[in-house]
Amino acid sequence: xxxxxxxxxxxxxxxxxxxxxxxxxxxxxxxxxxxxxxxxxxxxxxxxxxxxxxxxxxxxxxxxxxxxxxxxxxxxxxxxxxxxxxxxxxxxxxxxxxxxxxxxxxxxxxxxxxxxxxxxxxxxxxxxxxxxxxxxxxxxxxxxxxxxxxxxxxxxxxxxxxxxxxxxxxxxxxxxxxxxxxxxxxxxxxxxxxxxxxxxxxxxxxxxxxxxxxxxxxxxxxxxxxxxxxxxxxxxxxxxxxxxxxxxxxxxxxxxxxxxxxxxxxxxxxxxxxxxxxxxxxxxxxxxxxxxxxxxxxxxxxxxxxxxxxxxxxxxxxxxxxxxxxxxxxx
Amino acid sequence: xxxxxxxxxxxxxxxxxxxxxxxxxxxxxxxxxxxxxxxxxxxxxxxxxxxxxxxxxxxxxxxxxxxxxxxxxxxxxxxxxxxxxxxxxxxxxxxxxxxxxxxxxxxxxxxxxxxxxxxxxxxxxxxxxxxxxxxxxxxxxxxxxxxxxxxxxxxxxxxxxxxxxxxxxxxxxxxxxxxxxxxxxxxxxxxxxxxxxxxxxxxxxxxxxxxxxxxxxxxxxxxxxxxxxxxxxxxxxxxxxxxxxxxxxxxxxxxxxxxxxxxxxxxxxxxxxxxxxxxxxxxxxxxxxxxxxxxxxxxxxxxxxxxxxxxxxxxxxxxxxxxxxxxxxxx
DNA sequence: TTGTAAGCGTTATCAC
DNA sequence: GTGATAACGCTTACAA
Numbered sequence: 048x049x050x051x052x053x054x055x056x057x058x059x060x061x062x063x064x065x066x067x068x069x070x071x072x073x074x075x076x077x078x079x080x081x082x083x084x085x086x087x088x089x090x091x092x093x094x095x096x097x098x099x100x101x102x103x104x105x106x107x108x109x110x111x112x113x114x115x116x117x118x119x120x121x122x123x124x125x126x127x128x129x130x131x132x133x134x135x136x137x138x139x140x141x142x143x144x145x146x147x148x149x150x151x152x153x154x155x156x157x158x159x160x161x162x163x164x165x166x167x168x169x170x171x172x173x174x175x176x177x178x179x180x181x182x183x184x185x186x187x188x189x190x191x192x193x194x195x196x197x198x199x200x201x202x203x204x205x206x207x208x209x210x211x212x213x214x215x216x217x218x219x220x221x222x223x224x225x226x227x228x229x230x231x232x233x234x235x236x237x238x239x240x241x242x243x244x245x246x247x248x249x250x251x252x253x254x255x256x257x258x259x260x261x262x263x264x265x266x267x268x269x270x271x272x273x274x275x276x277x278x279x280x281x282x283x284x285x286x287x288x289x290x291x292x293x294x295x296x297x298x299x300x301x302x303x304x305x306x307x308x309x310x311x312x313x314x315x316x317x318x319x320x321x322x323x324x325x326x327x328x329x330x331x332x333x334x335x336x337x338x339x340x341x342x343x344x345x346x347x348x349x350x351x352x353x354x355x356x357x358x359x360x361x362x363x364x365x366x367x368x369x370x371x372x373x374x375x376x377x378x
Numbered sequence: 379x380x381x382x383x384x385x386x387x388x389x390x391x392x393x394x395x396x397x398x399x400x401x402x403x404x405x406x407x408x409x410x411x412x413x414x415x416x417x418x419x420x421x422x423x424x425x426x427x428x429x430x431x432x433x434x435x436x437x438x439x440x441x442x443x444x445x446x447x448x449x450x451x452x453x454x455x456x457x458x459x460x461x462x463x464x465x466x467x468x469x470x471x472x473x474x475x476x477x478x479x480x481x482x483x484x485x486x487x488x489x490x491x492x493x494x495x496x497x498x499x500x501x502x503x504x505x506x507x508x509x510x511x512x513x514x515x516x517x518x519x520x521x522x523x524x525x526x527x528x529x530x531x532x533x534x535x536x537x538x539x540x541x542x543x544x545x546x547x548x549x550x551x552x553x554x555x556x557x558x559x560x561x562x563x564x565x566x567x568x569x570x571x572x573x574x575x576x577x578x579x580x581x582x583x584x585x586x587x588x589x590x591x592x593x594x595x596x597x598x599x600x601x602x603x604x605x606x607x608x609x610x611x612x613x614x615x616x617x618x619x620x621x622x623x624x625x626x627x628x629x630x631x632x633x634x635x636x637x638x639x640x641x642x643x644x645x646x647x648x649x650x651x652x653x654x655x656x657x658x659x660x661x662x663x664x665x666x667x668x669x670x671x672x673x674x675x676x677x678x679x680x681x682x683x684x685x686x687x688x689x690x691x692x693x694x695x696x697x698x699x700x701x702x703x704x705x706x707x708x709x
Numbered sequence: 710t711t712g713t714a715a716g717c718g719t720t721a722t723c724a725c
Numbered sequence: 726g727t728g729a730t731a732a733c734g735c736t737t738a739c740a741a
Contacts, residue, residue, distance in 0.1 A: 088486040092426040093734035117448035136465040155419040301660040329632040330661040424718035
């Protein structure tokens with residue numbers, strides 16, 4: 048700033064960096080040129096102090112390295128970068144417990160918006176720790192779920208509808224003659240997993256199946272591997288396994304093929320959920336339910352921008368659908 | 379702040395949050411209690427303006443979703459969080475071109491430190507865009523590399539020594555009778571891959587092997603898959619494949635087993651590099667060269683803290699060694 | 710179109 | 726041990 052003073056007044060510099068401010072074109076140009084030479088960029092901290100906008104978007108995740116989250120963070124960071132924001136990462140405990148300490152900590156950075164992927168953070172808790180930002184909550188509503196309470200805390204949502212994809216998957220399993228369907232669940236507290244299970248249960252009933260056999264997992268490879276062995280060795284097995292996510296499906300596949308000596312899809316059919324990048328790797332080549340990553344990120348960015356544009360707006364909701372990607376583990 | 383004023387002066391509040399400041403114990407306690415009730419946290423933007431510390435650590439990566447990077451980011455975020463910092467994520471283009479636009483953009487956020495994983499960003503470029511922060515550069519020095527220039531730009535380094543791990547791998551391959559060793563390289567411009575290749579070449583010579591056959595990859599699964607097919611169908615194959623990273627090794631494994639009908643480790647032995655989480659999944663069960671994630675993160679955090687403690691210090695360097703993890707793809 | 714002045718929330722300095 | 730005051734770098738009235 049001081050440096051640029053050599054040429055013009057300090058406010059002129061501020062205006063030069065703000066496209067809306069009125070400033071003679073040649074003057075702006077001159078200032079920007081000098082700024083580039085001097086390697087000057089307006090300090091966002093100072094800017095934040097007066098404008099109330101930090102251009103920081105908090106993202107709360109339990110595990111960055113989960114394939115699902117990491118792909119989401121990657122795409123989101125790119126998209127936010129293009130809009131002039133930066134991704135500020137926060138990690139919860141692996142037990143999904145969103146402690147108040149973390150939220151208080153995050154508060155200090157004063158993010159413009161917060162996206163919570165972690166599934167057990169209640170909107171009310173998040174809202175309590177954010178005076179300015181309106182959190183975005185990724186949710187998996189169920190068909191017959193109750194409507195929103197009239198005057199809860201303000202938050203925006205990205206609703207993921209799972210019925211279409213799961214119905215397509217079950218139809219396919221049915222087409223290939225599967226009768227006994229198992230559900231390899233995710234983490235016990237996970238809303239995503241609970242919603243998937245409920246939707247699966249509903250779809251199975253609609254199509255005349257018995258309810259799913261439940262195998263407890265935690266979204267991870269190892270647990271899925273063990274749960275599958277238990278399911279087949281002790282509990283009579285199944286001819287179709289629906290996993291709560293792709294990584295669980297990999298664990299199930301490896302257990303079936305390498306430990307139990309069963310053929311997939313010959314003896315058992317397997318369906319995953321997410322369509323992460325390695326689902327098409329040859330060793331797995333997984334049939335899975337997908338919701339498009341880039342659509343999802345676009346929806347999140349839309350929510351953020353709309354909210355910043357009108358902080359007082361009513362709850363904003365974006366809705367996304369799912370569909371089945373057919374590969375080699377059902378057939 | 380204003381709110382807390384109801385009880386005492388504003389400076390007292392500031393002091394209450396700074397453990398070093400002198401303040402009567404009971405007064406501090408009272409202030410902190412009120413702050414908690416009012417859900418108050420000092421604003422970091424304002425704090426940054428006067429202290430010059432943003433508590434933001436910039437991390438520049440080409441792909442968050444690469445397994446290697448994502449695991450690093452995850453561990454780093456946790457460690458930084460414990461020290462009171464937050465991870466600010468920036469993405470370069472996938473072609474690894476670190477454009478000045480991104481650096482200028484990052485500058486505005488004024489991070490306290492910057493970690494560049496991307497391998498082709500020259501320290502001098504990074505330094506030019508950072509007035510305050512001293513960047514940390516992750517490097518893979520080679521045995522006979524020239525010493526540092528006397529008065530280059532100031533930056534700190536994390537040096538990864540690859541010789542031990544690669545030597546152990548080659549010794550193992552030798553023990554099982556491998557003769558023709560191929561190197562499945564990473565991205566063309568990558569220093570990591572170049573260093574691995576040079577080290578492998580050196581180790582092979584030391585142990586009386588021919589130089590490695592080169593197969594061009596890009597650290598990705600697909601390219602490795604194709605390169606392996608090309609290597610075996612057109613170029614006479616090999617009986618030992620050393621891949622630039624684990625993901626490439628997965629691609630090679632799948633090509634060997636599912637496309638070329640070869641047995642691993644019976645016909646061909648495969649070694650990876652990184653030891654990412656899925657390397658022990660049953661479908662791969664990869665023998666690989668590892669450098670410990672948590673050691674690495676601790677080293678990075680040490681570098682950051684030492685530098686912030688003494689911004690004028692000479693270049694700081696941490697050195698880390700590698701070792702072989704033996705699993706099922708060599709034997 | 711441009712400049713002047715006030716103020717954003719915090720901490721450092723210097724009194725007391 | 727405590728409080729007043731200035732300062733950090735920027736934006737946004739308001740006035741010219």
